[in-house]
Amino acid sequence: MEYYCAYQERCYKEVEEKLYSFSVNSSEKEEILTYLIENNFINEERFAQSFVRGKHNYKFWGKNRIVNELKFRNISSRIITIALKEIPEETYLKNFHQLAEKHWHNITERKGPKKNKKFVDFLLRKGYETNLIYEKLNELETGN
Known part of the structure; x- marks a missing residue:
């Protein structure tokens, strides 16, 4: 043991x-x-x-x-x-944004509700907070 x-x-x-x-x-x-x-x-x-x-x-x-x-x-x-506390906040956010952007571009659906649902579901399964997910979704949808 x-x-x-x-x-x-x-x-x-x-x-x-x-x-x-x-x-x-x-x-x-x-x-x-x-x-x-x-x-x-x-x-x-x-x-x-x-x-x-x-x-x-x-x-x-x-x-x-x-x-x-x-x-x-x-x-x-x-x-x-x-x-x-082992995860510095800036590292956490950097990893979240990288993962979100990569996944957004890998989803084969056209822009719309189906793509948005796949995006949100993926990040929820990964365990990210809903406010972060929806802020990022809005940013990616509008292309800012």
Whole structure:
């Protein structure tokens, strides 16, 4: 389990599920998890920060999707707030604008409601905020 945690940042839930897959009884599981936490193999804050950086920088996820994924992994709101500070606001906006413009030009539909829907849906799935999406849509539609 040390190797499993050292190979890649893991959250408590992932390690717990891995132990469950090995059919470890509950007292042994608690003992192993306690050991891993005490020896800093599991650190939720470090996991969340790494997760935020990776998902934004490589998959270009927005904050909404990142927050939902971290909540799914039972990461506390306090840790999520700290982790989101890993993305500088200017980098976040730069990545959003690049992704939005690239996707706008890759949509094969002609300008109109169908193209707009595809554009908005894509960015919502990526986890970006609706106000950002609609501001960018207006900008691209008018050609400014």
